[in-house]
Amino acid sequence: MGSEKITQKILLSYNAEKAGEPILATVIKETGLLLNVLHAKINSQGGEIIISVEASPEQVEGILNRFRSMGVEAKILRQTISLDRERCIDCGACISVCPTRALKFSKEWEVMLDENRCVYCKLCTEACPMRALSLTKLE
Numbered sequence: 001m002g003s004e005k006i007t008q009k010i011l012l013s014y015n016a017e018k019a020g021e022p023i024l025a026t027v028i029k030e031t032g033l034l035l036n037v038l039h040a041k042i043n044s045q046g047g048e049i050i051i052s053v054e055a056s057p058e059q060v061e062g063i064l065n066r067f068r069s070m071g072v073e074a075k076i077l078r079q080t081i082s083l084d085r086e087r088c089i090d091c092g093a094c095i096s097v098c099p100t101r102a103l104k105f106s107k108e109w110e111v112m113l114d115e116n117r118c119v120y121c122k123l124c125t126e127a128c129p130m131r132a133l134s135l136t137k138l139e
Ligand code: SF4
Pocket: 083, 087, 088, 089, 090, 091, 092, 093, 094, 095, 111, 127, 128, 129, 130, 131, 132, 133
């Protein structure tokens, strides 16, 4: 019986030597898994890409090892974010700084958080005047 699938976010760190190589495409092709790019900040000097993947724990381990074997640092992002609706005044300050559109207004102009899109950059927690957003590290 196969393992249950989980959604994991993975931080990939590229050095200058690896930045121009089609490493992500190679891993997608080899694994056949859908690796969703949530955020990318990379140029010829190197940088970071954050991906999410829905896969079994064994497949996630395989992905991490494959990136590492090609010279890219890969680690699972073990964090969670929460929005305290009791504190939030729907000012929108967090929405304007969020790089991934994880925060947005509902039709009723209430701020909504989609954790699936969050890359835990902390920009919203710093921007919020009400301290309504908080990040927590998971074990
Ligand atoms: S910045 Fe804070 S108070 Fe303003 S909408 Fe975002 S969570 Fe709510």
